[in-house]
Amino acid sequence: MRLYRARPGSHWYRPVTFRLAPDMSMALGLVGGAALAGTLAGVGELRPSWFALGAYAVLCGVLGTVSRPLAAPMIAGAGWLFYDGFVVHRFAELGWAGLGVEPARFALLTAAALAGSLPAALPRRRIRVTRLAPPV
Numbered sequence: 001m002r003l004y005r006a007r008p009g010s011h012w013y014r015p016v017t018f019r020l021a022p023d024m025s026m027a028l029g030l031v032g033g034a035a036l037a038g039t040l041a042g043v044g045e046l047r048p049s050w051f052a053l054g055a056y057a058v059l060c061g062v063l064g065t066v067s068r069p070l071a072a073p074m075i076a077g078a079g080w081l082f083y084d085g086f087v088v089h090r091f092a093e094l095g096w097a098g099l100g101v102e103p104a105r106f107a108l109l110t111a112a113a114l115a116g117s118l119p120a121a122l123p124r125r126r127i128r129v130t131r132l133a134p135p136v
Contacts, residue, residue, distance in 0.1 A: 019120065025063060025071035029078030032059050037086040048088045053105065056083045057112040064116025072117055076109035083109075 020028070036059050040046045045055075056079045063075045081094070083105065089095040096102060 019068045019117075020066055020071065022068060022071035022074050025067035026074035026078050028066075029060070029063055029075040030081075032063060033079050033082030037082050040087065046087055046090075052087045053083065053108070056080075056087075057108055060109045061112040061116040064113035065120070067113070067117050069114060069117045069121050072110050072113035075113040076106055079109045080106050 033056070036055055037046065040052055040055065045051050060072075060075050060079045064072060067075060080102075084102070085092045085094050088097070
């Protein structure tokens with residue numbers, strides 16, 4: 001949402017927005033992962049496929065937009081727990097599929113969370129203010 005215009009020049013000014021702390025982001029990731037696992041079970045997609053992994057990547061990206069960049073590994077960890085526990089190894093059993101598979105899944109979820117959180121963390125332009133001398 002663009003509310004202000006920076007002066008001088010024609011560059012837009014982005015006001016500072018509130019971002020969630022990493023621990024609150026992980027809590028939302030756990031709740032969102034559980035809700036997504038229930039939704040995938042309801043539509044019949046609770047099986048290891050590109051659709052389920054993509055849904056968890058989208059969830060991580062959405063949670064990344066409201067979180068700080070430091071929370072990206074925590075959001076990805078929460079998403080990976082539910083994806084691995086309920087989608088890949090059913091009945092809340094965590095398993096290790098191999099050194100080439102699990103880190104790649106975790107990296108995908110972390111990249112999705114970072115892609116959502118990094119644009120809001122870019123440095124903002126400073127507004128230049130000219131100070132007028134007080135009247136004598």
